[in-house]
Amino acid sequence: MSDADDINRSENGDRKEVPGPRRRVELPLPPARAAAAPEGEEVGDELTSVYWMQWDGEAARTSVARILGRLPAISRRVLGLAYRADARATVMVVVLQLASALMSAFGLLASVRVLSALFAQGATSERIHHALPSLALVAGLLAAQGLLDFGVARGEAALTPKVRRAVEQEFLRLNCHVRLEAVDDAAFADEANKANDRGLYYMRQAVPQLIALVHAVLGLIGAAGVLAVLHPVLLPLLLLSVVPQGYAAVRSARAQFLSHSRYSTLQRRIRLFTWLLLDRDSAPEVRASTAQQALLEEHERFARRIEKEDARLGRQEANVSLWGRAVGGLAVGATYAVLGWMTAAGWMPLAAGGGAFLAIRSSRGTLVNVVLAMHQIYEHALWIDDLERHLERCRALQPHRTGRRLPDAVKTITVTDVHYTYPEAGRDALRGVSMTLTAGSTVAFVGANGSGKSTMAKLLAGLYTPSKGSIRWDGVEVREVDAESIQAQVAMVLQDPVAWPLSALANVTIGAGTITEADPRRALAAVTESGADRVIAGLPQRWATPLSKRFKGGQELSGGNWAKVAVARGLYQDAAMLVLDEPTASMDARAEHAVYEAVLHGTRRPDRITVLISHRLASVTACDMIYVFRDGHIVESGDHHTLMSRRTAGGEPGEYAQLFTLQAAAYQAAAGAEDET
Incomplete structure (x- = not known):
């Protein structure tokens, strides 16, 4: 046997595939001069389009007829939005705008009367005397128009912030409640970001833009009406x-x-x-x-x-x-x-000609304002269309609500033949999973990455709804109750917890849905049990310390300390089910041991189900039941001793036993190496 053949065989005699020598590739010399990056016909064309440029220049590429055709619908939409935000202010602005336009038209007609008096026959003093009432009327109309425009400005100042608040609140309310699988979709996330960044911004500008357009259009109509009266x-x-x-x-x-x-x-x-x-x-x-x-x-x-x-x-x-x-x-x-x-x-009398001159001259400047406002409103309305489509999609993706809620306690959760498929995935993440969880017990989900254990936890927490099968809380099917009532009964501690830029106390209490109120004894018990008490005790302002450098005096925590605070957050929630999804991955060995001692070996709550998800099998040995996941199935279940003694049909150790033995051997080998050193 040649050396090459010997190398290409594994320890058990099977031939292995090893890469051969690298083949030479014929590559021509590069050019002496070249562009630093690709360049299109117009510089910048080679860049991937970004969402904020999607509608730039769209108004310039469409016809004036199309813009005019869409303006009524756009105006109705903006007025409807303003009316819902503040009906009284909207009506006031519309009425005052119309009144201001009438004052402008009447002012032009009154100016004609002034000119008629001034150009009439007779002595200059008599003509001025006859013109004084009309001059007073012009002054009064101008003053009235000024007051009406002031009222429009005040109404706009009151209306625009309310529209901004109403739209933004609706956007955030709908987006923060959509089902989790929608948020997991990258396309949905991009759409939400675009709607937030551009749609909301231009929706806030829509009211003042429409007011400016209406003001200019009414000015044109008023001038045209005056001219029609004159001749x-x-x-x-x-x-x-x-x-x-x-x-x-x-x-x-x-x-x-x-x-x-x-x-x-x-x-x-x-x-x-x-x-x-x-x-x-x-x-x-x-x-x-x-x-x-x-x-x-x-x-x-x-x-x-x-x-x-x-x-x-x-x-x-x-x-x-x-x-x-x-x-x-x-x-x-x-x-x-x-x-x-x-x-x-x-x-036509000379005075009427003078009035016509004034009307035509004012109309020319007003028309420019109309054109600019039309282009802006049309282009911005395209972003508003995107925003409204996104909001409609969010409304269709809200968690199911039936008006029925789960009770605050549970004795048994029964999972029967549950399947789940992620919307963007081509295969089931869970296939035919069944289990029973009882109050007062600790349960572990173990398995390789992608085996389905975290997906199962999210189904239990009401974050996902089974594609097939059933999950029942004391016999009540989860589809028959409000999804949020399930979520309220499950406290989840994740591997990468949110570092809330809030006070230390708020970081604990937010798990129960509040950041301004606390149960002091419950909060102290939660941080003591998780080991976060020493973390908070070491902060400059203790409970009141902001856990973010964004604030003066704010503090940043290490990954391990954040994990302790996150565990305290889950314990404070005092929920019927506590799910710990790799919560100690960033903790040191002592901190990890303390958490597991508290959760697994501490005082057992007879009304709580504790679910532990972990790659470190040594941490789950004390659990009452261990479910081993593989490819969306449960392949083994039982306590530690049962699983360690399980054998396959061929007499080999079961999957859990193999994984546990491999991890234990790795720790023993590392310990032996340290002893030799």
């Missing part, structure tokens, strides 16, 4: 004067929106180099490789592209503005010429 021919003249200005405003707005999209893309690319130059993690290698100059040059290259984009937008806006002013000037000139001809021909 019907003036309405076409209004269109003649404002259409070029409106077209220029649309072109300018769309150029701004599209440029903003390109600018954002360029900024994303340049921030990559800014981050490399400033980031703490990359700083040592940047300096060791003297890469500063190369990164700065690449940064400058993109900065020049941004500079060109800004200049290009400025030139485009200047060109559009020049075109708009030129054509608009010609249109306004033609409008005023027609006004002059109508006045000279006697079709």
